[in-house]
Amino acid sequence: MDLPNTEAVGAIVALLLARTKRGDGMKPWVRLVVPLCIAVAWVHSPALAQQPAKDPRIGFLWSGVAEAAAVRMNAFLEGVRGALRAQGDHIELVARIADGNQARLPTLAAELVAGKVDVLFAAGPAAVRAARAASPSVPIVALDLETDPIEAGLIAGLSHPGGNLTGVFFDFPDFGAKWLQLLRDAAPKLSRLAVFWDPSTGPMQLKAVEAVAGSMDVHLSVIEVIDVGNIEEAFRTAAKQKVDGLLVLSSPIFGSSPAMIADLALRDRLPAIMLFPEFAQTGGLLAYGPNLIDLFRQSGTMTGKVLAGTAPADLPVERPARFQLIVNLRTARTLGLDIPPSLLIRADQVIE
Structure with missing residues (x-):
């Protein structure tokens, strides 16, 4: 006897903040999984069920303190969700927070790249440099309020960055x-x-x-x-x-x-x-x-565009709007x- 088709849609947000011990001390890490939309259907036959697409993974690299991370990640994810509103896939945000110790950033960036993230978001000049050094190919979205991206060799031009990096920059001397x-x-x-x-x-x-x-x-x-x-x-x-x-x-x-x-x-x-x-x-x-939280949201929107298929090379650099x-x-x-x-x-x- 055929079962009726039914569909359930829900949204779940889970935030895991933990610290793991290593030889060089306590390392804060944050793993945030945000299911944008979960659709469950009962179908007439298992053969008709589609295999789920791979959930996109975003790396989040920041040199600030762990206590201030949540509000920034929330704003960032608002931007991502806005750019991906037509998609129903889960998004996995894997964050590495240096907790004010910028010397840790290269190691944290390497961890994110090794975790096979689809896009790497880096906030702050030292984080951007660490992300760039960790991979010449993983798409990178930067939020950098202190660097001239052209003079620093991060991009070829504002309207056409030309590499694997784009983002929001505030280089107004x-x-x-x-x-x-x-x-x-x-x-x-x-x-x-x-x-x-x-x-x-x-x-x-x-x-x-x-x-x-x-x-x-x-x-x-x-x-x-x-x-x-x-x-x-x-x-x-x-x-x-x-x-x-x-x-x-x-x-x-x-x-x-x-x-x-x-x-x-x-x-x-x-x-x-x-x-x-x-x-x-x-x-x-x-x-x-500029309002810093707005800039994280703006960076999230750019990250969503990269996940949706726009290459960083073709995504113009943006500036604070207000x-x-x-x-x-x-x-x-x-x-x-x-x-x-x-x-x-x-x-x-x-x-x-």
């Missing part, structure tokens, strides 16, 4: 000058500025700040920060050098720890500016730049600063 000018507008007496710089991001941003600081009569104290564990030491160094302001250049190290940096800047009574909106939203004085200026007036009052109306008018968000 003049942004460094804008950060310094905004901070000077908020703190007119600024004369000695600490600049936190992650050398793994390259010199592009730092050179832009150095180029404009002299004309503004601002002395720079450049402090290198190579991982999350160095941030508190960087503040101690800044205090010894008697700086009266802080500019935090863009880096995944800083982007995954904006609240901590905001707390330390407020503790040391430093007017400070940073790229990431969360910095001002959690107590920093100023933030100016920039936000956030002013924290509560922090300004704590620091004894009067923010000029001209700056408040330009702000997208003012925190009272």
Whole structure:
């Protein structure tokens, strides 16, 4: 007797965060499996059943801290799902998180390539370099806010990358000058500025700040920060050098720890500016730049397009579409600063 055809559709999201012990210490890893759509049918005969297609696997490589990974992966997967809305296959996201230790990235990238991912997403300059070194053939989607991709040899051109890598890049050197000018507008007496710089991001941003600081009569104290564990030491160094302001250049190290940096800047009574909106939203004085979570979503959309069949060589590089200026007036009052109306008018968000 024939069985009636029935179909069940469901969606399941599972997040597994674990740490595995190895000889070199604890290694955080995240494995996220997102079934976009599960369709189950009872058919008249087993011979009529189709073999399921291979589920696509995405590698997710990031140098930030594990605690900040989930919100970024969720936004990334929103972008992937949007690009693949016509497909009902599962997507397997296999993540490797360096937890602020960028020296681990080459090993983590090699693990993802060995796991035969279909696309490798890499966030941050060091992660992008590690992904590129791990494989010359696996499609790579990059999110890099600090590198000129053409000058660095990552792509042949913005509209036609021409290799196995494309992505979202934010290589606007003049942004460094804008950060310094905004901070000077908020703190007119600024004369000695600490600049936190992650050398793994390259010199592009730092050179832009150095180029404009002299004309503004601002002395720079450049402090290198190579991982999350160095941030508190960087503040101690800044205090010894008697700086009266802080500019935090863009880096995944800083982007995954904006609240901590905001707390330390407020503790040391430093007017400070940073790229990431969360910095001002959690107590920093100023933030100016793109919304980082939106950029992960944008990168996910590009990754979905690659999974759908567009080669990275033919997928144009994208840039951030929107920039936000956030002013924290509560922090300004704590620091004894009067923010000029001209700056408040330009702000997208003012925190009272």
